[in-house]
Amino acid sequence: MSQESTASTAPRKSLFTPFNVVAGVIVLVGLVITFLRFTKGIGAVTNLDDNNPWGIWISFDLLCGVALAAGGYTTSAACYLFGLKRYHSAVRPAILTAFLGYALVVFALHYDVGRPWRLTYPIFLSQGTTSLLFEVGLCVFLYLTVLFIEWLPAACEWLRLDKLRKVLVKLTLVLTIFGVVLSTLHQSSLGALYLIAPSKVHPLWYSPYLALFFFVSSMFAGMSMVLFEGTLAHRNFHELMDETHLEEAPGVVTGFAKACSVVMCGYLIMKMFGLALENKWHYLATGYGVLFLVELIGFVALPAYLYAIGARERNRTLIRFTAVWTVLGIVFNRFNVSLVAFNWQLPSADRYFPSWMEIAISLFVVTVGVLAYRFICTRMPIFYEHPDYKESH
Amino acid sequence: MSIKRRTFLGLIGAAGVTVASTGARAAGNAHFDGYPGSKGVLFDATRCIGCRKCEAACNAVNELPAPAEKFDDLTVLDRSRRTDAKTFTVVNKYETPSGGPVYRKMQCNHCLEPACASACFVKAFAKTPEGAVSYDASVCVGCRYCMIACPFNIPTYEYDEPLSPRVRKCTMCRPRILEGRLPGCVEACPKEALTFGTRDELIKIARKRIEKYPDRYLDHIYGEREMGGTSWLYISGVPFSQIGLREDLGYASAPELTSGALAAVPVVAGLWPALLGGLWAINKRKEKIARQEKREAVENAVARASAEAESKLSAALSKAEVENRRRIEVEVKRALEEAGLNDTKEEG
Numbered sequence A: 001m002s003q004e005s006t007a008s009t010a011p012r013k014s015l016f017t018p019f020n021v022v023a024g025v026i027v028l029v030g031l032v033i034t035f036l037r038f039t040k041g042i043g044a045v046t047n048l049d050d051n052n053p054w055g056i057w058i059s060f061d062l063l064c065g066v067a068l069a070a071g072g073y074t075t076s077a078a079c080y081l082f083g084l085k086r087y088h089s090a091v092r093p094a095i096l097t098a099f100l101g102y103a104l105v106v107f108a109l110h111y112d113v114g115r116p117w118r119l120t121y122p123i124f125l126s127q128g129t130t131s132l133l134f135e136v137g138l139c140v141f142l143y144l145t146v147l148f149i150e151w152l153p154a155a156c157e158w159l160r161l162d163k164l165r166k167v168l169v170k171l172t173l174v175l176t177i178f179g180v181v182l183s184t185l186h187q188s189s190l191g192a193l194y195l196i197a198p199s200k201v202h203p204l205w206y207s208p209y210l211a212l213f214f215f216v217s218s219m220f221a222g223m224s225m226v227l228f229e230g231t232l233a234h235r236n237f238h239e240l241m242d243e244t245h246l247e248e249a250p251g252v253v254t255g256f257a258k259a260c261s262v263v264m265c266g267y268l269i270m271k272m273f274g275l276a277l278e279n280k281w282h283y284l285a286t287g288y289g290v291l292f293l294v295e296l297i298g299f300v301a302l303p304a305y306l307y308a309i310g311a312r313e314r315n316r317t318l319i320r321f322t323a324v325w326t327v328l329g330i331v332f333n334r335f336n337v338s339l340v341a342f343n344w345q346l347p348s349a350d351r352y353f354p355s356w357m358e359i360a361i362s363l364f365v366v367t368v369g370v371l372a373y374r375f376i377c378t379r380m381p382i383f384y385e386h387p388d389y390k391e392s393h
Numbered sequence B: 001m002s003i004k005r006r007t008f009l010g011l012i013g014a015a016g017v018t019v020a021s022t023g024a025r026a027a028g029n030a031h032f033d034g035y036p037g038s039k040g041v042l043f044d045a046t047r048c049i050g051c052r053k054c055e056a057a058c059n060a061v062n063e064l065p066a067p068a069e070k071f072d073d074l075t076v077l078d079r080s081r082r083t084d085a086k087t088f089t090v091v092n093k094y095e096t097p098s099g100g101p102v103y104r105k106m107q108c109n110h111c112l113e114p115a116c117a118s119a120c121f122v123k124a125f126a127k128t129p130e131g132a133v134s135y136d137a138s139v140c141v142g143c144r145y146c147m148i149a150c151p152f153n154i155p156t157y158e159y160d161e162p163l164s165p166r167v168r169k170c171t172m173c174r175p176r177i178l179e180g181r182l183p184g185c186v187e188a189c190p191k192e193a194l195t196f197g198t199r200d201e202l203i204k205i206a207r208k209r210i211e212k213y214p215d216r217y218l219d220h221i222y223g224e225r226e227m228g229g230t231s232w233l234y235i236s237g238v239p240f241s242q243i244g245l246r247e248d249l250g251y252a253s254a255p256e257l258t259s260g261a262l263a264a265v266p267v268v269a270g271l272w273p274a275l276l277g278g279l280w281a282i283n284k285r286k287e288k289i290a291r292q293e294k295r296e297a298v299e300n301a302v303a304r305a306s307a308e309a310e311s312k313l314s315a316a317l318s319k320a321e322v323e324n325r326r327r328i329e330v331e332v333k334r335a336l337e338e339a340g341l342n343d344t345k346e347e348g
């Protein structure tokens, strides 16, 4: 079935690559579950219940999605605000992934909230300004718009809309600053969402500094994701990259590795301070403590060290491995806060575990993202500078 | 310079105003003690016999669907239950170390500063002056953050409703209260384990009972201060933690928990652009200087090079001239010599 549908859409050769077949199957399954979700209700496809109102669609699609899309603001800030011009060729791919990432976050939310057609209510109809979720919603909405405008020049070059492009390029600085402000706000607010539930989140993960933790970790999450995508892109789109991109890439890799290492050390110290200030050391001797230490030592301290070595020895293989490791660590952390530590006091029978259909929808969302990324990269000037627009920025 | 400073102070001021106007009441030391004369209910655990009459009444007055087990079936008390989309209140049985089961009714506590209301990003919840925390399904998006936020695990969701799911919870029978009637459960209770009245009255009643029967009650009114205070209050003869009421919630209200994070918003929004803009300007200047230096360096180099080239050229020219002259001289000399030689030959 999947083969038929893919075969009919594009009559080119070799469509049945393993990637396409797997992606086709996932998309098909996703569509079936989508149908179920909107005809039978959230309860029919998820394991959510009254004690566990948020599952992996929030933990993975929202929390991880937003953190890992942080590459957009970190890269453009490095290039345009910190004056690191050698990162210029990394900006476009990073902006594109961030844009797609946020678009997918919003897309995924349509499955999770009860009445998705009301998702703009908090912005236009009834503003619940005391809610941190309001802040998240508003910032994500605005930032998605910013990312869209930041990405538009690429589309303009593709469609040859020179005038529009000129106007947009002039906005770069303002958009970059606006993007950093919005990112600071909503990256941190995602952590602050849990501030309201001190009785439900395990003390090792609950902290008055949750907002700070989420913000700081989003920085190295975003940069690691840029590194990770770089690896994938170099494997798959190498022929699309121009000389500038290929020349600048190694510099970007070591530069980001160094930055990640520094930020991760800072994060580690902050986490330690968090424990010390509230004197929570004794929790470390419990099962949750082991998990906490695995997260902190295995997925923060270790990669921070590896990044430092990688940057010093210019070992790009090591850096790329570390990037993957860090990305996994971020996923681990977000899952810990929102699923493992959340409702930790409930008896295990009342705890949440995702249904296979929830996982399938998350996979579906990621697949849609990868397909969109491929579509855009193979058509628009992302990895190379358009020859006609080379000198114009 | 001074103007910049003033703008900066202005931003801070604006930030403060925004914080104050967000309604995050707890930003200062202000504490909300509830609307004067607002109603509440006092539950007395020493009186409740677990008959489930309140559950039945609640089901009836709210026109909820009939449950799987009939309300006179008391075996359901053997398992722990919670509220759900079709049940706004349940009575649970707790075996306590002090002997004998104790029953406790569970429903929305109608907090004075409700976590659900503070968390809702469309203001679907409101603390009404009558005391009930109301819910408005017509704006609810269904994000379920209210359920995350409620420390008592009260709000429930219609997960099986595909298109118009609502959050469901006890309404304190607000429609009935507005009509001057008692909440359904209070009216139905055969043991007067539930007392309806203004919150202030209820606290006095509770105090009196505790004073009168110090052996029967613990000296604590649950809900008087928990999570900033609730309109539904509890007194009991056994520790509240033994009848499923958490004693580790603290007295801070929900808005107090988030006010810090909310207050940071205007600060970030005000300071970040200034800082980042400054950073950009510094880098821009640095770049400009670098570019200028580069240009100067290039110019110098070019100048030096051209000067060198010139001198080389002139040297070459002069050298060429010298050589030329030499050649001519040599030629002439040779010619002369030849001529001279001939002369001398001729002479000689």
Ligand code: SF4
Residues within 6 Å of the ligand: B107, B108, B109, B110, B111, B114, B115, B116, B117, B133, B149, B150, B151, B152, B153, B154, B155, B169
């Ligand atoms: S008990 Fe829960 S649902 Fe009821 S008012 Fe308080 S926070 Fe809201």
Ligand code: SF4
Residues within 6 Å of the ligand: B119, B120, B121, B122, B123, B124, B125, B139, B140, B141, B142, B143, B144, B145, B146, B147, B167
């Ligand atoms: S589920 Fe509805 S009532 Fe609850 S927080 Fe979200 S929008 Fe508000």
Ligand code: SF4
Residues within 6 Å of the ligand: B057, B058, B059, B061, B062, B088, B089, B107, B169, B170, B171, B172, B173, B183, B184, B185, B186
């Ligand atoms: S006050 Fe009304 S809605 Fe609430 S538990 Fe009693 S009967 Fe049910």
